[in-house]
Amino acid sequence: MRTIQSELTEKGFTKPSKDNYPALQTKVKEKLSKRDLKDLMGCNRGTYARGKGGAFRQR
Template identity: 50%
Template sequence: MRNVKTEMKKWKRQKQYKDKKKKSEKLSKADLHELMGTNRPTYNRGRGGAFRQN
């Protein structure tokens, strides 16, 4: 029984190290602005409930 416990502990340790690695995606400033939607027109509700562009 001790053998199984020690093997499980080793397996858990190995799995933890594998899970910690993450890939970081590098985005340019233009890509970030496009994702956030800062280059798009904005609309507000005008009189009568109509949408109007600012």
């Protein structure tokens, strides 16, 4: 026996239910060490300022 919902999806008037879709894969979170995080944030980098004539100089 057919239902109204199955008829509508067959004709293309509605989207099929999410139960028919395959399960979405979850992304694997990357584990970063403290050293990697500090490197990404830019800690322990040189400090530079503009000097005479617009040149960069280390402070």
